[in-house]
Structure formats: structure tokens, C-alpha cells
Amino acid sequence: MQTLTERARNIRCAVFDVDGVMTDCKLYLAPDGTELKAVHVRDGLGLKLLMQAGIEVAVISGRPSAAMQARFEYLGIQHVWLNVEQKIPAWDALLAKLGLRDDQLMMMGDDTPDLPLMQRAGLAMTVADAHPKVLAVAHWASRLTGGNGAVRDAADLILNAQAMTVAGAQA
Numbered sequence: 001m002q003t004l005t006e007r008a009r010n011i012r013c014a015v016f017d018v019d020g021v022m023t024d025c026k027l028y029l030a031p032d033g034t035e036l037k038a039v040h041v042r043d044g045l046g047l048k049l050l051m052q053a054g055i056e057v058a059v060i061s062g063r064p065s066a067a068m069q070a071r072f073e074y075l076g077i078q079h080v081w082l083n084v085e086q087k088i089p090a091w092d093a094l095l096a097k098l099g100l101r102d103d104q105l106m107m108m109g110d111d112t113p114d115l116p117l118m119q120r121a122g123l124a125m126t127v128a129d130a131h132p133k134v135l136a137v138a139h140w141a142s143r144l145t146g147g148n149g150a151v152r153d154a155a156d157l158i159l160n161a162q163a164m165t166v167a168g169a170q171a
Helices: 004-009 041-052 066-075 087-098 112-120 132-137 150-161
Strands: 013-016 056-060 079-081 105-109 123-126
Touching: 004 123, 004 150, 013 041, 013 087, 013 150, 041 056, 041 066, 041 150, 056 066, 056 087, 079 087, 087 105, 087 112, 105 112, 105 150, 112 123, 112 132, 123 132, 123 150
Parallel strands: 013 056, 013 105, 056 079, 105 123
Antiparallel strands: none
């Protein structure tokens, strides 16, 4: 059985869900129906640090979000699947595009739609306030909740395991 550090050393692509992982799992609705989401700037920096260290970053989410799409473009994330009901086809497309295996991917999710990906990932990560079924399958859970630095926490774990440090990124 692999240790957490061994799993993290093998990661070549970090995949994240959006709502509940990169956000606090709440939808803020404006009177005109526009959705607003709050993100943590440290999470953005964590994503950039992963990319600067040569680790691909991907997003697979079941919900559409123009605001998050703009955020991902700003951060330079090239592998983005939003508004996908079935996440496995996006995962398989990502594997094919990058020429990687399941064990080289990390998945950070927070609720049951993320379970199929987490069960395939070499490293399954989650947030402190994840659904109990997700906490049960995760190899690691952040001490932080979704949208409050848990993504950076996960990025730091991977980077530390791979002994990679990158400075100077702007989130």
C-alpha cells in the first residue's frame, strides 16, 4: 500500500471540482439571476505554483459558471470542463490528451458526483467539510473548508512531497 507521500510524488496532473472545493459551496444570486462565487486568492496561487512546477491543472465541474471560466483563463488553466453531468468522459479525455494514467492524477472533490473520479485517482483529496461518503474514500482531507484555502493546502502537500518550490507567482 502506497503512503500519502508516495502517491503525491507520482502526481503529474491535479484535477479539481469547483463548487465546494474552490468555493464555499454557496451560490450567491443577484436580483437579475447572476451567480456570484467567492474564491480564495491563496487557492489561485496554489494552482499557479502547481503549474509553474510542471504539474498540469484541470477542472471538472458539473455546473456552468462564466465567472469561474474567466478566473481559470486568468490563472492560465488550460484543461477546463464545466457543465458536465457525467465527469468520467472528461477524465478520460484528459488522460488521453496528456498521455497519463489514473495513478498520475489527483482529484480533489467534495460531494458524491466526484466519487467516480476520486476512486480512479492515484491521490484522492478533499476538503474538511466534504460529504461523509467523500471523506470515507479520500486519501487525505484538508483541515480547511472549501473556498477557504483547501486548494492551496492540497497544492502545498503535492509540492512538498515532490520537493518543488516555486516563488513569485501572482494569483
